[in-house]
Structure formats: C-alpha cells, structure tokens
Amino acid sequence: MKDKKTLLRLLPKVDECLLVLASYLEQENVPLRIAKKGVQSVIDTYRQNILNDALERLPENAEEWSLLFRDKICELNDPLFKRVINGTGIVIHTNLGRSILSNEATRQITTAGNYYSNLEFDLKTGKRGSRYSLVEEIICDLTGAEAALVVNNNAAAVLISLETPATGHEVIVSRGQLVEIGGSFRVPDVMEKSGAELVEVGATNRTHLYDFEGAITDRTALLLSVHTSNFRMIGFTSEVSADELVELGNRHDIPVMEDLGSGSLIRLPQFGMSGEPTVPEVVGAGVDIVTFSGDKLLGGPQCGIIVGKRKYIEKIKKNPLNRALRIDKFTVASLESILRCYYDNDSVLQNVPTLRMISQSDDLIKKRARRLIRRLKAKLADYCTLTLVPTVSLVGGGALPEYSMDSWAVSLRPARGSVNNLERDLRALEIPIIGRIEHDCFLLDFRTIQEHEIIELAGELVTYFNY
Numbered sequence: 001m002k003d004k005k006t007l008l009r010l011l012p013k014v015d016e017c018l019l020v021l022a023s024y025l026e027q028e029n030v031p032l033r034i035a036k037k038g039v040q041s042v043i044d045t046y047r048q049n050i051l052n053d054a055l056e057r058l059p060e061n062a063e064e065w066s067l068l069f070r071d072k073i074c075e076l077n078d079p080l081f082k083r084v085i086n087g088t089g090i091v092i093h094t095n096l097g098r099s100i101l102s103n104e105a106t107r108q109i110t111t112a113g114n115y116y117s118n119l120e121f122d123l124k125t126g127k128r129g130s131r132y133s134l135v136e137e138i139i140c141d142l143t144g145a146e147a148a149l150v151v152n153n154n155a156a157a158v159l160i161s162l163e164t165p166a167t168g169h170e171v172i173v174s175r176g177q178l179v180e181i182g183g184s185f186r187v188p189d190v191m192e193k194s195g196a197e198l199v200e201v202g203a204t205n206r207t208h209l210y211d212f213e214g215a216i217t218d219r220t221a222l223l224l225s226v227h228t229s230n231f232r233m234i235g236f237t238s239e240v241s242a243d244e245l246v247e248l249g250n251r252h253d254i255p256v257m258e259d260l261g262s263g264s265l266i267r268l269p270q271f272g273m274s275g276e277p278t279v280p281e282v283v284g285a286g287v288d289i290v291t292f293s294g295d296k297l298l299g300g301p302q303c304g305i306i307v308g309k310r311k312y313i314e315k316i317k318k319n320p321l322n323r324a325l326r327i328d329k330f331t332v333a334s335l336e337s338i339l340r341c342y343y344d345n346d347s348v349l350q351n352v353p354t355l356r357m358i359s360q361s362d363d364l365i366k367k368r369a370r371r372l373i374r375r376l377k378a379k380l381a382d383y384c385t386l387t388l389v390p391t392v393s394l395v396g397g398g399a400l401p402e403y404s405m406d407s408w409a410v411s412l413r414p415a416r417g418s419v420n421n422l423e424r425d426l427r428a429l430e431i432p433i434i435g436r437i438e439h440d441c442f443l444l445d446f447r448t449i450q451e452h453e454i455i456e457l458a459g460e461l462v463t464y465f466n467y
Contacts, residue, residue, distance in 0.1 A: 007050045010058055012065055014039050020062060021069060030077050038073035085453055085460075087435035089407055089445025091357045092397030096434065098295040098302065099397075100353040100450075101334055102341065105300070108333040119329045132317070134332050138339045142265055143290075144283045145307035149317055150294070150335065151325040155185055157291040157304030158259050159194055160325060162222070164316045165255060167195035169221030174207035174239060175200045177226035187226055187259075196221070209244050216252055223249050225258040225287075227277065242277070246286040255288040255312055262399035263292020263305070265342050268359070276400060279307065288312050294331075296397040299354030300338035301331045357447055358395060358405070366408040368454060369446040373410060375458045383465040384422075387411040391438075393447040411441040412461075429460050 002010075017039045018025075018032075025035050042065075049055040059065045084096060092098050101109075111117075122129035132149060139148035151157050162171060171191060178187050178200065191198045199220075201211035212223060223245055242258060249256040264278050276297075282290050289312050294303035306316060316322065327335075341351040349355045366388070373386050380386065393407040414422050422442050426433040435444045449457065 004050055007055065007058065008047065011043055011046060011050075012062075014043065017043075017065065017069060020066060021073075024066075024070060025073075028074075028077070030073055034076050035073050038076050039069050041076075042068050042072050082432060084432040084434050085457055086448040087409075087433060087444030087446075089391060089393035089409070089436075089447050090396035091354060091393065091448055092296050092395055092399060093448070094397055099299045101299075101301065102338065102351055102353055104351075105334040105337040108337045109330045112329045112333040117329060117333075119332065131327065131329070131332055135336050135339065138336065139305060139307060142339060142342050143279045143307050145290070145313075146310040147308065147313035149306045149313055149322070150327050150331070151304045151306065151322065152327055152331070153302055154259070154261065154263075154291055154293040154304035155190065156325040157306045158187075158190055160316055160319055160321050161257055161289050161291055161306055162191060162194035162196050162224075163321060164319045165312065166221040169196060170199045170217065170219045171196045171222045171224050172199045172201055172212055172215050172220060173224040173226065174202045174211070176202065176205060176207055176239065177224075177228060179226060179228055207239055209240050209248060212240060212245065212248055216254065220252075220254055223254055223256045225256070227258065227260045227262075242282055242285040242287055246288075249288070250286075255309075256286075257289040257291070257308075258282055258287045260290060260292040262296040262397060264297040266345070266348065268355075283307060289316075293397075294335060294338075296399050297354065297395075298338065299352040301334045303327055303331050303335060353450075360447065362406055362408065365446045368449065368451060369408045369410050369444075372444075372446075372454055372458060375454070376461060379462055380465050383415055385411075385413040385415070387413070387441075389441075389443070391443060391445055393445055405447065407445050407447040409443040409445045411438075411443055413441045425464065426460075429464060431456060431460055433457065433460060 014036060018035060021035065021039070024030075025032070046055065046058065059068060086093060086096050088096070090096075112119075118129065119131050119134075120129050121127075135150060136148045139150075140146065151160060173187070173191075188198055197219075199215050201207060201215045225240070225242065225245055242256075245256050248254075260277065260279060260282060262276075264276060265280065267276075267278050267281075279290060279292055287308065289306065289308040291304060291306050292298070294300040294305055298305075306313060338352060341348050344351075349359045369388055373388060377386055387410070389409050389411045391407050391409040393405040395403055395405075412422065413419070419437055419440050419442050423435065423437055426435070426442070433444070435442050437443070444457075
C-alpha cells in the first residue's frame with residue numbers, strides 16, 4: 001500500500017471532475033451547487049479513509065470515479081419528501097403523513113398555490129377580511145358551536161386555549177388524564193408552558209365529581225378534561241362525564257375545556273366507535289372550549305380546531321400567540337373542502353378517504369389484493385411466493401386503540417435472501433413500498449392501498465425482482 005501522502009495526491013480535483021461530468025449534469029438538469037457537493041462528498045470520504053488507515057482501494061480510472069460521483073449526485077438531487085405506498089394497514093399513519101386528502105381538497109390546494117386568493121380579502125366589502133371566516137361558519141354548522149378558530153395543530157390548540165384564560169391561575173384535571181400522546185407531548189408539560197398551574201385530582205383509575213369540586217379555589221380558572229384517545233383504562237375505573245363537569249363549572253362560574261384529541265364529527269357505531277364521543281356531542285353537553293385535530297378522524301389537513309362558546313373563542317382569537325400559530329392558505333383551502341363533505345351524511349364515508357378506508361368492507365379489500373396477485377403471480381414465480389392472507393388493520397393516529405379491523409393482505413416470501421433485506425430494499429424504490437414483517441413474510445395490507453396504486457405497486461415489484 002502506498003504511503004498516505006502519495007494516496008492523497010492521487011485524489012482527483014473537484015473542478016476537473018465537474019468538467020468531466022458537464023454533459024451528464026446538463027442532461028439531468030443538476031444544479032452546479034448540488035453537483036459540486038456530491039463530488040466533494042465522495043472525495044472527502046476517500047480522504048478520511050486514507051487518513052484513518054481505513055482505505056480498501058482507490059477507484060482505478062476516471063470512469064470508476066464518475067460512477068461514484070453520479071450515484072452521489074443522484075442521491076443529493078433526489079427530493080427528500082416522497083410519496084409512498086402505505087401497505088401497513090394503519091389508516092392514520094402518523095409517520096406516513098396521517099390522513100390522505102380527497103381529490104377535491106388537493107385541487108383546492110393546487111388552486112391556492114397557482115393563483116392569488118381571497119385569503120384575507122372580503123369580496124363583498126372590498127376591505128381586509130379574516131382567513132378564519134372562510135371556515136368558521138362551516139365548523140359551527142357541523143359542530144353546533146357558537147364560534148371556532150383553527151390553528152396549526154392540536155397541540156397548539158391546547159396550548160393557546162389554556163394560555164388565554166389560565167396563565168398564572170389553576171387548572172384542575174383528573175390524574176388519570178395526564179396523558180402523553182407521542183413525540184414527548186405530555187399534558188403537564190403543555191400546561192406548564194401555557195403558564196397555568198396544574199392541579200391534579202382523583203386517582204389514576206378513578207376520579208369523581210367531588211374530587212374536582214373539592215379542589216376549586218378562588219384561583220381556579222379552568223376545569224379540564226382530556227380524552228384518552230390513544231389508550232383505554234379498563235377494570236375498576238370511574239371518570240367524570242362532560243355533563244357533570246359542565247354542571248359543576250356553571251355552579252362556580254368556571255369554564256370547562258375538553259381536549260378530544262382525534263375528534264370525530266360523526267358517530268360510526270357500525271365500525272366499533274360507539275364509545276368515542278363526537279365533537280357535536282361534547283359541544284351539545286355545554287363544554288365551553290373543545291379542541292381536536294384536523295388530520296385524524298376528521299380526515300383533513302394538519303391543524304388544530306377550537307370550538308365553543310363565543311366569549312371564550314373570541315378571547316383566544318385576540319391572543320398574540322394566535323399570530324404565531326395561524327394556518328396558511330393551503331390549510332384553509334383543503335380544510336374547507338373536507339368540511340363540506342360532512343354536509344352530506346350519505347356520501348361522507350366515500351368522499352373522505354380516511355373514513356372510506358375505515359369503513360370499507362372485507363370483500364372490497366380482498367378483491368383489490370387478488371388483483372395484485374393475478375398481475376404478479378406468473379411474473380414473480382421464480383423470485384417470491386405471493387399469498388392472500390387475512391390480517392388486522394388499525395385506525396392509527398392515536399385514535400381508537402381498542403378498535404381493530406379485519407382485513408386482507410398480500411404476503412411476499414422471497415425465494416432468495418431474507419425478508420428483512422426485502423423490506424429494506426422496497427423502502428429504497430423510486431416509489432417506496434412500506435409494509436410490515438410477520439412470520440418471516442412481507443405483508444402488504446390492502447386496506448390502505450388505493451385502487452389506483454395497484455398498477456404502480458405491481459410495476460415497482462416487477463422492476464425490483466427483475467433487476
């Protein structure tokens with residue numbers, strides 16, 4: 001092996017490499033800064049390996065160097081944000097972007113991006129308007145609330161709803177509702193950030209109305225209920241209902257707030273959701289402030305929706321923090337589109353993709369899965385075994401933890417190599433395919449694979465196995 005100084009002198013110069021790559025860069029429309037970064041990265045890796053005595057070999061010629069440069073440049077020039085095919089069977093998959101929007105909602109987003117809009121312009125008066133007015137009336141229609149506000153996510157909704165009435169004051173909440181919903185988002189931490197003082201009452205598994213009443217002082221600003229949408233406590237349990245809490249709040253002139261988390265606008269008892277309170281039900285019980293997510297059971301874009309009594313919502317709107325948490329035009333456009341679907345109870349299950357996936361029948365899922373097998377069985381016979389298998393899907397998104405749905409999946413067992421390698425390789429495809437491993441097979445649950453994705457899915461699998 002040559003000495004380090006000699007090896008370092010053999011490394012190519014960046015500018016010379018870029019000249020050699022010029023025609024490729026022009027053909028692929030690669031920005032010079034990305035090309036330079038890619039070339040520099042490859043050379044730096046070899047330089048470090050030389051200095052650390054970790055070099056196995058140097059590329060022997062310009063062509064070998066060029067291939068390395070092209071691979072790195074291609075990697076850097078490839079967008080990091082990608083669409084994927086969701087074969088996990090988790091409908092509201094937080095890591096995969098939660099709810100899919102309807103075609104009409106995405107068209108509205110495109111319109112908002114391609115053209116100017118009346119985001120904050122009143123077309124009737126010709127004066128400045130409010131972005132919230134574009135969705136507030138619809139939200140109030142659908143929930144029965146007096147007023148509404150939308151911020152950029154439900155954590156923000158909880159934060160500003162606590163901060164506005166309760167900074168420097170006490171907020172009473174059941175000890176059993178001090179939940180963590182993921183990503184280290186914990187109710188006590190949010191309460192601390194809001195400036196409110198947490199007062200825990202009751203036991204972990206049982207809280208009674210007298211626990212709340214006994215904790216009320218002249219510093220109490222809010223009675224808080226947090227819906228435990230991402231877990232269930234069973235057995236010897238007791239909790240205070242919204243009706244009871246509202247009655248207590250009215251007697252002491254203290255507002256009641258409930259964080260519903262997932263927040264459904266409609267009841268779906270036929271799909272196992274009979275125990276999940278809906279937003280209209282909670283508003284109807286007289287709760288003063290209700291918060292919920294837009295991108296979970298509602299099936300819309302990421303946002304946090306605050307509804308309730310006008311006198312409280314108007315104060316929240318005037319909070320300076322609202323400016324930092326406000327939604328953009330794309331959220332306004334897509335949220336309005338999704339909300340309008342709820343005006344028609346007969347078609348909402350079909351027009352909102354999240355609800356459509358949750359409510360679709362086993363037979364429909366099975367037919368889609370069979371279509372993929374028919375397309376691929378002969379083509380992939382030498383590479384893997386494809387089998388139709390029953391499986392179980394989940395709602396996801398921290399919603400309905402007890403509720404699972406019977407479903408159907410296509411099981412892939414590779415003829416060569418491990419299933420772990422298959423799972424890794426499918427994640428690296430041009431359209432990444434995300435599934436799960438069970439019993440040494442790679443499963444694609446067709447509850448979350450849409451009809452129009454079957455051809456793309458088949459094409460990606462054929463390309464991969466024939467590579």
